[in-house]
Amino acid sequence: MYENKIVIENVSIEKNRINYHYTISGEWLDCFKEDEQFYIEYSIDVSSIPISIAVVPLLANLLPMAWICNAEIITPVCDRAFYESIPNLKKGYIDMYPMMEFAGNIIVKQLEENHSGTDGGTATFFSGGVDAFDTLVSHVNEHPTLITLWGADVKFEDEIGWNNVLNHLYSTSKNFGIDVVVVKSCFRRYLNENILNRKVAKDNWWHGFQHGIGLLSHAAPIAYIMKKDIIYIAASYTVSDKGKYTCASDPTIDNYLRFCDTHIVHDGYNHSRQDKINNIINFSKSNKTEVKIRVCWEAEGGKNCCNCEKCWRTILGIYSAGEDPQKYGFHFDDFSKICNVIKEKSYLMRHNRFYFYKEIQKVLHENYSRESIDSSLLWFYDINIENLGKECLLKRAIRRLKRLLK
Numbered sequence: 001m002y003e004n005k006i007v008i009e010n011v012s013i014e015k016n017r018i019n020y021h022y023t024i025s026g027e028w029l030d031c032f033k034e035d036e037q038f039y040i041e042y043s044i045d046v047s048s049i050p051i052s053i054a055v056v057p058l059l060a061n062l063l064p065m066a067w068i069c070n071a072e073i074i075t076p077v078c079d080r081a082f083y084e085s086i087p088n089l090k091k092g093y094i095d096m097y098p099m100m101e102f103a104g105n106i107i108v109k110q111l112e113e114n115h116s117g118t119d120g121g122t123a124t125f126f127s128g129g130v131d132a133f134d135t136l137v138s139h140v141n142e143h144p145t146l147i148t149l150w151g152a153d154v155k156f157e158d159e160i161g162w163n164n165v166l167n168h169l170y171s172t173s174k175n176f177g178i179d180v181v182v183v184k185s186c187f188r189r190y191l192n193e194n195i196l197n198r199k200v201a202k203d204n205w206w207h208g209f210q211h212g213i214g215l216l217s218h219a220a221p222i223a224y225i226m227k228k229d230i231i232y233i234a235a236s237y238t239v240s241d242k243g244k245y246t247c248a249s250d251p252t253i254d255n256y257l258r259f260c261d262t263h264i265v266h267d268g269y270n271h272s273r274q275d276k277i278n279n280i281i282n283f284s285k286s287n288k289t290e291v292k293i294r295v296c297w298e299a300e301g302g303k304n305c306c307n308c309e310k311c312w313r314t315i316l317g318i319y320s321a322g323e324d325p326q327k328y329g330f331h332f333d334d335f336s337k338i339c340n341v342i343k344e345k346s347y348l349m350r351h352n353r354f355y356f357y358k359e360i361q362k363v364l365h366e367n368y369s370r371e372s373i374d375s376s377l378l379w380f381y382d383i384n385i386e387n388l389g390k391e392c393l394l395k396r397a398i399r400r401l402k403r404l405l406k
Contacts, residue, residue: 006022008055014047020058021037038061059073060257063104077111121227124144128165128169137291146173151186168294175289213253216257230263235268239270251269296308304330316357319377346380
């Protein structure tokens with residue numbers, strides 16, 4: 001008998017919107033917001049999908065919570081392919097977090113076989129960043145449909161920012177001659193991330209537990225309607241990062257997710273960030289296709305602020321490859337000023353994946369001499385990235401030791 005429980009009572013579809021009705025009981029109730037019910041809106045009509053497909057996004061977002069909180073999920077119906085993928089999904093989490101207990105249970109009253117009759121079509125989640133563009137240009141001959149989701153990184157309240165995201169999305173769609181599906185979901189709003197963060201101190205809830213299958217599951221109705229065989233999600237990390245970081249979007253989890261006749265591919269896992277930048281640049285130049293990268297997560301407004309670590313990292317990566325960052329979506333008055341600010345805050349390299357900068361520096365040395373490089377970047381050309389990395393690893397080890405001694 002489970003104290004924590006959620007009973008899915010009804011799933012209703014109104015043309016392009018799916019509404020979920022459920023009751024929650026037990027102590028884990030504080031993980032949910034009282035004034036938010038889960039719903040999703042699509043830019044396409046999804047009214048013809050079976051309820052067993054429509055329920056997949058809710059179930060996928062509930063599962064990690066149920067495992068952590070030892071809760072039971074009861075649903076009247078579920079897609080068989082998704083249900084049968086659950087043990088492998090759970091194993092991926094267990095392998096990633098061996099120090100944690102993953103319990104919980106799901107009861108499905110009726111399993112349904114769903115066959116959409118896939119025709120070899122593909123789709124890819126698209127944020128507009130380096131990882132997403134690398135996946136797009138790598139599979140451009142497949143003409144993948146772009147899926148962009150409002151509610152993941154851009155909040156509903158930031159309508160100006162979301163409009164900028166949409167403008168960027170439709171511009172990319174036009175340049176590449178491919179379709180777009182836009183999704184609006186409250187999958188981060190309906191739960192209390194602060195409470196969940198405290199339950200999973202090893203990582204924050206969104207990054208470490210939700211955003212893999214939680215994000216991908218939104219593609220189930222799209223895949224069914226549009227007969228997609230493959231859904232791509234771009235890798236944020238690489239195989240060389242294995243064991244260094246935990247992230248809910250990982251090939252050991254994503255690649256096991258199934259629904260109807262569709263499977264997921266965690267794409268680009270064997271390529272470094274600089275490899276991806278080089279791939280994007282080579283594609284843009286070879287095909288004379290404009291690529292405007294959007295990487296910023298610091299500023300509201302849906303554009304690159306050029307004043308945060310991720311923007312700086314990407315600007316340096318593009319420059320080191322021999323290209324002008326302003327051709328790729330970064331707008332600033334003076335490159336030298338950008339480089340001087342990065343120098344002033346170079347301590348961020350210690351805490352933000354110093355190995356990215358190690359590879360950027362390597363490519364910089366390959367493409368520039370000390371005489372040809374912009375003088376404002378000589379400090380970066382000469383800096384010992386290895387020492388920064390050793391200092392970062394030492395501090396991380398000390399923090400872990402302190403936690404163990406508590």
